[in-house]
Amino acid sequence: QKEVEQNSGPLSVPEGAIASLNCTYSDRGSQSFFWYRQYSGKSPELIMSIYSNGDKEDGRFTAQLNKASQYVSLLIRDSQPSDSATYLCAVNIEGGYSTLTFGKGTMLLVSP
Amino acid sequence: DTAVSQTPKYLVTQMGNDKSIKCEQNLGHDTMYWYKQDSKKFLKIMFSYNNKELIINETVPNRFSPKSPDKAHLNLHINSLELGDSAVYFCASSRGPNNEQFFGPGTRLTVL
Numbered sequence: 402q403k404e405v406e407q408n409s410g411p412l413s414v415p416e417g418a419i420a421s422l423n424c425t426y427s428d429r430g431s432q433s434f435f436w437y438r439q440y441s442g443k444s445p446e447l448i449m450s451i452y453s454n455g456d457k458e459d460g461r462f463t464a465q466l467n468k469a470s471q472y473v474s475l476l477i478r479d480s481q482p483s484d485s486a487t488y489l490c491a492v493n494i495e496g497g498y499s500t501l502t503f504g505k506g507t508m509l510l511v512s513p
Numbered sequence: 514d515t516a517v518s519q520t521p522k523y524l525v526t527q528m529g530n531d532k533s534i535k536c537e538q539n540l541g542h543d544t545m546y547w548y549k550q551d552s553k554k555f556l557k558i559m560f561s562y563n564n565k566e567l568i569i570n571e572t573v574p575n576r577f578s579p580k581s582p583d584k585a586h587l588n589l590h591i592n593s594l595e596l597g598d599s600a601v602y603f604c605a606s607s608r609g610p611n612n613e614q615f616f617g618p619g620t621r622l623t624v625l
Contacts, residue, residue: 432611433611435613435614437616439554443618443619444617444618444619445556445603445616447613447614447615450613487554489556493611500561500571501558501614502558503556503557505553505554505555506554
């Protein structure tokens with residue numbers, strides 16, 4: 402059974418700091434990895450996708466993937482109070498009709 | 514210019530009733546999904562359709578019946594509603610079964 406694990410938090414960081422969110426997954430066949438941000442009472446919003454080992458940067462966000470360690474992370478530089486939300490890690494297996502498996506999310510609180 | 518839309522946004526109903534939730538996407542995507550997010554915020558896939566064909570049907574009671582009249586629409590009908598059905602239901606779509614998914618605003622269902 403596919404599992405995606407995240408620390409539920411909350412992860413508290415001061416404004417301007419780097420927030421580091423981590424995710425591990427159980428299925429070695431996983432090929433696609435996504436980070437979603439969900440504000441309270443809102444729908445999940447796609448932030449980043451990553452498919453190969455290494456780092457992928459987009460503005461203040463950097464996704465890091467290590468398939469050997471079955472580990473994916475999201476770094477948020479210069480954290481802002483508006484980044485306070487729950488961050489969901491999602492993992493998919495390529496090929497066929499597979500499901501996107503979500504972690505339970507990490508709540509991030511950025512204090513001014 | 515909403516990408517994925519759902520109606521209604523809120524649904525309050527009595528146990529035993531039958532209700533429907535509608536979803537439409539204007540992204541030209543081939544694949545659509547229904548997710549349930551419970552009170553613990555865990556997001557779980559229920560169904561997926563690709564080109565109007567059901568491709569994923571997770572362990573969901575028979576009371577839940579999805580219908581896709583065309584690629585842009587995926588509706589969810591629920592019979593004999595139970596208290597445990599109370600949750601937020603999200604529709605999502607993607608270009609294909611293994612691509613990035615984009616979520617609708619959600620429908621908060623409350624069963625009394």
